[in-house]
Amino acid sequence: MTALLSLQGVSKRYGAVKANSGIDLVVDPGSIHAILGENGAGKSTLMKLIYGVESPDAGSILWKGQPVTLASPADARRLGIGMVFQHFSLFETLSVVQNIALIVPGRQADLARRIRALGAEFGLEVDPEAMVHALSVGERQRVEIIRCLLLEPELLILDEPTSVLPPQSVARLFDTLRALQARGMAILFISHKLEEIKELCDTATILRGGQVTGRVTPRDHSAKDLATLMIGRAMPPPLPATPQAQGEVRLELSGLDYINDDPFGVSLRDVSLRLHSGEIVGIAGISGNGQQELAALISGEVMRPGDAIRMMGRAVGGLDAAHRRRLGFAFVPEERLGRGAVPDMSLADNALLTAHSAGLVQRGFIRRGPERAYTAAIIAAYDVRTPGPEAEAAALSGGNLQKFIMGREMMLAPKLLLASQPTWGVDIGAATDIRQRLVAMRNEGAAILVISEELEELFQICDRLHVLHKGHLSPSLQTAATSVEQVGSYMIGAGA
Structure with missing residues (x-):
């Protein structure tokens, strides 16, 4: 089976800082693939390279076996790549539906109906007519997720998608992601919730210091093992809360x-x-x-x-x-x-x-x-x-x-x-x-x-x-x- 996305020896440097160094990555069609790493490990830079926000200094990116040059996010979207960023890419002076209409084709009235329907289906409710500047951080992330789903991508990159959801909606979202996976969509899933990765993901690639340090099947490892692989050291035991007399x-x-x-x-x-x-x-x-x-x-x-x-x-x-x-x-x-x-x-x-x-x-x-x-x-x-x-x-x-x-x-x-x-x-x-x-x-x-x-x-x-x-x-x-x-x-x- 030809990989949907392949990265071969991809590197990216910012001045003296080498954010990515010789990264190899393979994402298969219909897989849910986790990217694990502590802050500063190079995850965000790697996603920006895949989504066309940045260009690699070395190495190659292949889409369905063919080398591609991603000069912009528009190039990535045309291929079938969608992404929800950790820091959002929304215009604050526009409404939700106006932001979505900048990328998703269709009349705004039709888009508003689709936004409400997707929100109800995935537990991502948001008012299509609300101005973005009035939305909380969590609501803005919902807009980003809905915008990506409306584009029906072949590869969906999700950065911390469950951080804004209650437990009931997380379960519904996971059901939706599995349904998308069953239709052949691949998902790159970035989360610091290791139990979620164990439950949802087929494969995990681990980054440390800008390099790939391992590939594992998350279900075969405990969350503690994954944390140790990710940060390179054992996790300290939790600090007990000393019982206190009620103060002022x-x-x-x-x-x-x-x-x-x-x-x-x-x-x-x-x-x-x-x-x-x-x-x-x-x-x-x-x-x-x-x-x-x-x-x-x-x-x-x-x-x-x-x-x-x-x-x-x-x-x-x-x-x-x-x-x-x-x-x-x-x-x-x-x-x-x-x-x-x-x-x-x-x-x-x-x-x-x-x-x-x-x-x-x-x-x-x-x-x-x-x-x-x-x-x-x-x-x-x-x-x-x-x-x-x-x-x-x-x-x-x-x-x-x-x-x-x-x-x-x-x-x-x-x-x-x-x-x-x-x-x-x-x-x-x-x-x-x-x-x-x-x-x-x-x-x-x-x-x-x-x-x-x-x-x-x-x-x-x-x-x-x-x-x-x-x-x-x-x-x-x-x-x-x-x-x-x-x-x-x-x-x-x-x-x-």
């Missing part, structure tokens, strides 16, 4: 209501929760159910005068983000580029944005030496793969930028930390490290609120959970006494 209330929301002026946004209704020192509380839910709005209200990006929001015993609804930070609050936003970091600024200057009070500014002047030292400490402590503090934020892979932003906020030793999607796009080794550091902060008395669509993550590190659905927060659920199925029911509005 660091965050209290009391009957918080928020009417969203954005017609495509979500309003919040009677949201109440308490977060004490020495505990981690999780917010679960399908993306687009009010997580963005809740984070904006807590962080001070949106101010809501009154006493419905209290931090460290003080009403903060009328205080801006800077005043809340001075009380001991730190925040990791969902969007890395644009909100978490300024793309064109160096890592050192990005560190300055929230850590200026850590001795980086004196009498209004930036202290460049301490700024570089602080940034270098983040890079070293959180294993951020980058040339150094002067590297631009936009030059980092998504996972490495996430590690940097998490490190920047956690090194401030805040009393109260809000982390939204703390390990999104981060490999299993880095995700384990971040989760262990969060538990260590909790053991030392910090109060931590985690908004995450990774149920496994929430069950692993949280003392209690709430579920956000259509702007309404569920009662507090003790993690140890709650099942994934119960949380999943709340996520789709069927909870008690």
